[in-house]
Amino acid sequence: MKALVARVDGFGGVLLCGPAVRAVATRADRVAMLCPADAAPAARLLPHVDDVIEWDPARPRPDADGSDLVGRLSSGAYDVALVLTPGGASPLPLARLLREARVGRIGADSDRPAGVLDVPHRRLPGRHEAEAALDTAEAMGFRLRPGDQGRLRVLPAPDTAGLTGNGPYVVLHPGAAATAAGPGPCARTVALLADAGHRVVVTGTPDEADATRRISGDIAVDLGGRTGPRALAGVLRAADVLVTGDPDTAQLAAAVGTPVVSLTAEAAPDGERTPYKVPVIRCGDGRPADVVRAIRHLLAHLPR
Numbered sequence: 001m002k003a004l005v006a007r008v009d010g011f012g013g014v015l016l017c018g019p020a021v022r023a024v025a026t027r028a029d030r031v032a033m034l035c036p037a038d039a040a041p042a043a044r045l046l047p048h049v050d051d052v053i054e055w056d057p058a059r060p061r062p063d064a065d066g067s068d069l070v071g072r073l074s075s076g077a078y079d080v081a082l083v084l085t086p087g088g089a090s091p092l093p094l095a096r097l098l099r100e101a102r103v104g105r106i107g108a109d110s111d112r113p114a115g116v117l118d119v120p121h122r123r124l125p126g127r128h129e130a131e132a133a134l135d136t137a138e139a140m141g142f143r144l145r146p147g148d149q150g151r152l153r154v155l156p157a158p159d160t161a162g163l164t165g166n167g168p169y170v171v172l173h174p175g176a177a178a179t180a181a182g183p184g185p186c187a188r189t190v191a192l193l194a195d196a197g198h199r200v201v202v203t204g205t206p207d208e209a210d211a212t213r214r215i216s217g218d219i220a221v222d223l224g225g226r227t228g229p230r231a232l233a234g235v236l237r238a239a240d241v242l243v244t245g246d247p248d249t250a251q252l253a254a255a256v257g258t259p260v261v262s263l264t265a266e267a268a269p270d271g272e273r274t275p276y277k278v279p280v281i282r283c284g285d286g287r288p289a290d291v292v293r294a295i296r297h298l299l300a301h302l303p304r
Helices: 011-015 018-025 037-043 069-076 092-100 129-139 175-180 184-195 206-216 229-237 247-255 288-301
Strands: 002-007 030-035 051-054 080-084 105-109 119-121 170-173 200-202 242-244 260-262 280-282
Touching: 002 018, 002 069, 002 092, 011 037, 011 247, 018 030, 018 080, 018 129, 030 037, 037 051, 051 069, 069 092, 080 092, 080 129, 092 105, 105 129, 119 129, 170 184, 175 206, 184 200, 184 206, 184 288, 200 206, 229 247, 242 247, 247 260, 260 288, 280 288
Parallel strands: 002 030, 002 080, 030 051, 080 105, 105 119, 170 200, 170 242, 242 260, 260 280
Antiparallel strands: none
């Protein structure tokens, strides 16, 4: 059986599909992931994803490379497709393209009783995105292997001690919103963490490298622009805690089992996109002293 799993939002959304992908892989001989180009690196981190098809949902036809998505999917000869959407988004536009591509059986998170979908599954209220995706997979007959607890996972991450240095550390990944507000609050957080005895590693994208340099000063290890997704997974895996205002990085931390102090202002409704199945404390205003207290609380309550 050849299966296609589709997710039309970003990096973190694709990571949240990981348990559903593993469920599909228990029966499928080959699993492809369809996602936007900026989420493709996340798809390549997921176990059991054999192929990644990049697609811009804002330009359904033609694709950026001039080819046609329907033609590409038709040539793939997929027996089954699972369309996973964020809460409130309709799977039907993509499902229609999949039907046109003659995919054998299509299921999605939808309250439509019939039509383009073979298996419409109504999402339970307040369900976490990862659980909702897995529910839809189960409605199509795909279940996790016994013993798989449905946590987020990524492929084994590299040893990044050469980047971070030896010894315990906390990662600060401010994210674009925090860095756009200026380095001051994050720099103060770094200083307070150092005063509290923590070694700090600051990470960010290449576009954020100037901000991470200023935030790090001469106190923290600055890895801004130096870690792709796989290396970042390694840095996060070895960290005591991640402090971040970036939801995608928070889900990557969840995928490697690292607790999170979240700097985002508000939780998604009912915690639907909270970093999944790891300890989380939310410090929406990002006050440095509150961040230090949150880290102290997390470390004090982690299993020994």
